[in-house]
Amino acid sequence: MKMNWGTGMVLALVGFIAFIMFFVIKMNIDKKYEFDLVTEDYYEQELKVQGNMEKEQKGNSLTQNIRYKQTTEGILITFPDSLNVSEITGKVFLYRPSDKQFDFETPISLSDQNMLIPDSRLLGGRWNLIIDWEYDGNDYRFKREIRY
Structure with a gap:
């Protein structure tokens, strides 16, 4: 199968979005990245x-x-x-x-x-x-x- 430049750009963009989403989800779920405010008020x-x-x-x-x-x-x-x-x-x-x-x-x-x-x-x-x-x-x- 031959791939043109448009398909390559779409795959690169999808890969980049997946990479970013992986880190966003990991930072929200993992407890070691949880930081509290110094004070609530x-x-x-x-x-x-x-x-x-x-x-x-x-x-x-x-x-x-x-x-x-x-x-x-x-x-x-x-x-x-x-x-x-x-x-x-x-x-x-x-x-x-x-x-x-x-x-x-x-x-x-x-x-x-x-x-x-x-x-x-x-x-x-x-x-x-x-x-x-x-x-x-x-x-x-x-x-x-x-x-x-």
Whole structure:
């Protein structure tokens, strides 16, 4: 059978469309290509950006800001030494950009300047650590990207 240029173009076009459709279907079905949004209420969070930046600047203007250290037990968060720990309130939020099912939030509960996020709650990889806290009527925010 002899093939002319028109038949060749149609076969090439059909092959190309089949190739593209294969990858589209594979990306929609395969779970390893599934990515979640950072937050479900993205636009609502976007409206709070200016206030969050002001809280971060207030935290950075303290003589001593929050510090964190990765230990074998987990992540050790240390609040400023000059503050009365009984007056510190807020929450610690850790989220994984790659998988929202591992995100968690913990209220701040301190007996001394340190708070431990246990190793059992953390998987290896990238985490975003956000601490929203209040002391003496002022709101502060500490935000870092960490690799655990």
